[in-house]
Amino acid sequence: MRYLHTMVRVNNLEKSLDFYCNKLGLSETKRIESEEGRFTLVYLAAPLDKNHAESIEAPTLELTYNWDTEEYAGGRNFGHLAYEIDDIYLLCQKLMDAGVVINRPPRDGYMAFVRSPDNISIELLQKGNPLDKQEPWASMENTGFW
Numbered sequence: 001m002r003y004l005h006t007m008v009r010v011n012n013l014e015k016s017l018d019f020y021c022n023k024l025g026l027s028e029t030k031r032i033e034s035e036e037g038r039f040t041l042v043y044l045a046a047p048l049d050k051n052h053a054e055s056i057e058a059p060t061l062e063l064t065y066n067w068d069t070e071e072y073a074g075g076r077n078f079g080h081l082a083y084e085i086d087d088i089y090l091l092c093q094k095l096m097d098a099g100v101v102i103n104r105p106p107r108d109g110y111m112a113f114v115r116s117p118d119n120i121s122i123e124l125l126q127k128g129n130p131l132d133k134q135e136p137w138a139s140m141e142n143t144g145f146w
Contacts, residue, residue: 005043005060006081008120009072013040013065015117020044020061023098024083024122025091029053029060038067046083072118080113080121080146088112088126089134105140109133113146121146 010016020026026044033040043060045053053060061081085091088106095114096102103121104113110130114122123146 002058004058005062007062007064008081008116008118009064009066010116010118011069011072012117013042013063016063016065017042019100019116020063023095023100026061030057040065040067080123082123082125084127085124086127087131088124089131089137091124092137101143102140103144103146104142105137106131107133107138107140109137115144115146 017028021028021044026046027050028042029045029050030043031040042063042065043053043057044063045060049059052058088109088111092102092106092112100114102112102114104111106112106124106126108130109132110126112124114124116122
């Protein structure tokens with residue numbers, strides 16, 4: 001058995017691609033558009049997974065955009081997506097500077113949570129050992145829920 005992808009339904013493909021690619025740093029590896037099925041599938045990979053994802057189509061995040069829009073709620077219903085990060089403080093600062101709310105700041109130098117435009121909870125985990133605690137993160141309160 002091997003992991004292939006996680007599928008997330010999105011309401012606005014462009015907003016979602018802006019978040020996952022431009023802000024979070026993922027790259028598009030494949031796109032499928034179906035006139036008959038009235039949907040678009042966009043497969044994304046983390047930078048260190050990109051070559052592997054392009055060669056065997058895994059591991060990826062599949063964004064599913066159904067052209068006949070319906071509302072999707074409760075992104076937490078399935079849990080969360082998790083990504084290992086080289087420098088959690090650097091990425092959280094980049095996300096915050098881009099207008100992304102850090103719902104659970106990396107107070108411990110190890111874990112943070114953000115949410116996508118479709119309310120999908122995303123866990124960011126520091127690669128290896130936790131970083132030394134740093135301000136403003138160490139004293140930053142939670143915002144909302146994740």
